[in-house]
Amino acid sequence: MVPNRSISSTITAASLALILAGCVSETKTSMRNDSSQPDYVRGRYVYNAFCAECHDSGEGGAPTLDDTEAWESRSLGFPSLLTNHATEGFLNMPEKGAHTDLSDDAVRDAVQYMIREIARGE
Numbered sequence: 001m002v003p004n005r006s007i008s009s010t011i012t013a014a015s016l017a018l019i020l021a022g023c024v025s026e027t028k029t030s031m032r033n034d035s036s037q038p039d040y041v042r043g044r045y046v047y048n049a050f051c052a053e054c055h056d057s058g059e060g061g062a063p064t065l066d067d068t069e070a071w072e073s074r075s076l077g078f079p080s081l082l083t084n085h086a087t088e089g090f091l092n093m094p095e096k097g098a099h100t101d102l103s104d105d106a107v108r109d110a111v112q113y114m115i116r117e118i119a120r121g122e
Contacts, residue, residue, distance in 0.1 A: 043113025046106045050099045051114070061092050065117050076115055083111045 047055070054062035063070035075081045087107045089095035096102045 038112035039109045040113050040116065042106060043109035043111075046102065046110040047113050050097055050102065051110050054097065055114070065114060066121050068118065068121060071118050076118060079111060079115055082115070083108045086111050 054060055055064055058064050058067075063074070084090075085093060087096060087104050096107055
């Protein structure tokens, strides 16, 4: 009977480990989903500190936030594409607006802030 008890204990321990592993995975997924929401406060800060340099003045052909006509040809309905362009660079837009120390999340938040502000101006 001792060997059966050992097997039973092992199975119980393994089952408990699998259950706990599922909880950890679920927590990580939940945390990841929460962080995917834009932080407009940080987006406004990043915009004012880094993006406004060109997007307020139109320097280098950058469209200004209040120029709805200039934004019509851009993909406002595809924020992930705009974020990709801002993060990696596109045409005259340098990677992260030449502020490569910015995190990808900070750039994403700035793009989301800009999209919201452009939509408000229409």
